[in-house]
Amino acid sequence: MPTNKQRREAAQRRLQRQLERREELAQKRRRTTLIGATVLAVVAVVAALFLITGLGDDEEPDTAAAPETTTAAPVVDGSDGTCDFVPDTSGSDTLTDVGIPPAEVPTTGTTDLTLATSAGDIGLTLDQENAPCAAASMVYLAQQGFFEGTPCHRLTSGGLSVLQCGDPSGTGTGGPTYDFPTQVTGAETYPRGTLAMANAGQGTDASQFFLVYADSQLQPDYTVVGTIDEAGLATLDAIAAAGIEGGATDGAPAQPVTIESTTVQQ
Numbered sequence: 001m002p003t004n005k006q007r008r009e010a011a012q013r014r015l016q017r018q019l020e021r022r023e024e025l026a027q028k029r030r031r032t033t034l035i036g037a038t039v040l041a042v043v044a045v046v047a048a049l050f051l052i053t054g055l056g057d058d059e060e061p062d063t064a065a066a067p068e069t070t071t072a073a074p075v076v077d078g079s080d081g082t083c084d085f086v087p088d089t090s091g092s093d094t095l096t097d098v099g100i101p102p103a104e105v106p107t108t109g110t111t112d113l114t115l116a117t118s119a120g121d122i123g124l125t126l127d128q129e130n131a132p133c134a135a136a137s138m139v140y141l142a143q144q145g146f147f148e149g150t151p152c153h154r155l156t157s158g159g160l161s162v163l164q165c166g167d168p169s170g171t172g173t174g175g176p177t178y179d180f181p182t183q184v185t186g187a188e189t190y191p192r193g194t195l196a197m198a199n200a201g202q203g204t205d206a207s208q209f210f211l212v213y214a215d216s217q218l219q220p221d222y223t224v225v226g227t228i229d230e231a232g233l234a235t236l237d238a239i240a241a242a243g244i245e246g247g248a249t250d251g252a253p254a255q256p257v258t259i260e261s262t263t264v265q266q
Contacts, residue, residue, distance in 0.1 A: 078132030078183070081107050085137070085178045088206070094167075094174035098144040101178075105136035110226070112265040113142055115165075117152070118258045119239050122211065122232035124195050126225055133180045134197050134205060134225040141166075141176065141207055142262040152257040154210075155239065156250045161214035162190075163236055164198055165259060166207040175206035188220035193233060195226040213240050 085100045106128045115122040126135035141147060152165035153172060167174040182202045190196060190212050198208040199222065211228055213236035228236070242255035 078105050078107065078136070078181075081105060081132075083133035083136060083180055085133075085180050088175075088177050088179055092173065094169040094171055095177050096146065096168050096174065097177045098141065098146050101137055101140035105132045107132045111135060111139055113138060114263045114265070115147070115232075115259050116261045116263070117235065118260060119255065120231075120235035122235050123229035124232065125227050125229070126195075127227075131183055131197075131223050131225040133183060134223045137180060137205075137207070138209070138225065139264055139266075142264050145262075146176065146207060147259045147262050150259050152239075152259065153252060154250070155244050155253040157240065157244065158249050159217040160250070161192075161216050161240070162210040162212050163239055163253070163257070164208060164210040165257075166198070166209045172208075175208060179204050179206050181205070182221070183223045184220055186220050188222065188224050190216040190218045190222070190224070193228045194224060195228055197223040197225055199223075211236055213237060 082103045083101070083105050085103065087100065088095060109128050111126045111128060113124045113126055115124065124138075126138060128135045146168070147166065150165065150168045151170045152163050153167055153170045154162075154164035156162050156164075164172075180203075182197070182199055182205050188196075192212055192214050194212040194216070196210055196212070197205040198210050199205050202221070205223055209225065210222075211232070213233060239253055239255065239257055242253065244250065245252045245254050
């Protein structure tokens with residue numbers, strides 16, 4: 001029959017084995033939990049990758065959300081002595097090809113240009129400092145004989161009060177085969193005696209220009225290229241007094257006006 005000491009020792013051994021089994025079970029549970037968590041994490045990553053690649057296969061890339069970065073070429077307006085005379089590739093049959101002016105332009109002083117018209121001479125002073133591209137273009141076209149024999153196709157009255165010329169086709173859509181930048185500050189005004197470039201929107205200045213014979217209420221969207229002398233204003237007054245075809249306020253001059261020749265004094 002076991003003694004009390006033997007019974008205590010046996011109980012201690014059983015307790016020790018129980019503690020060891022509990023520790024083994026606890027370790028096993030921890031390993032199982034860790035493995036389970038790892039598996040869940042891997043599954044989540046795989047699922048995410050599958051979702052991402054699945055979307056990529058089914059849809060086109062959203063290029064609008066991440067547009068390609070480009071650097072726009074600066075517009076050369078003549079202030080540094082060069083101008084962007086850009087070829088007009090529209091293919092319009094109202095354009096006249098006389099080449100493209102040299103990119104290098106004067107940026108100081110003035111140039112005088114005289115238009116000999118069927119209604120009388122109109123003397124112009126071109127501002128090479130504040131409108132170098134426009135001034136250089138007008139000189140170039142005059143030297144090419146571009147304006148000779150061309151009509152002044154439009155006369156307006158009232159709030160505009162201009163005579164518009166420079167279109168060989170006489171349609172209002174003609175010009176040379178190039179354009180150049182509009183040069184405005186937003187503070188432009190167009191009082192009597194102003195010479196300015198006509199355009200069909202910013203950056204479409206070409207050959208058409210207008211002569212202001214009475215203060216005009218135009219928006220500051222047009223390059224002011226120079227001024228008109230007193231003799232020229234007298235000629236414009238006579239043209240305006242003859243009126244507009246059909247008694248309108250905007251249209252062809254009732255008395256046709258043609259530029260017969262141009263003379264540049266530099």
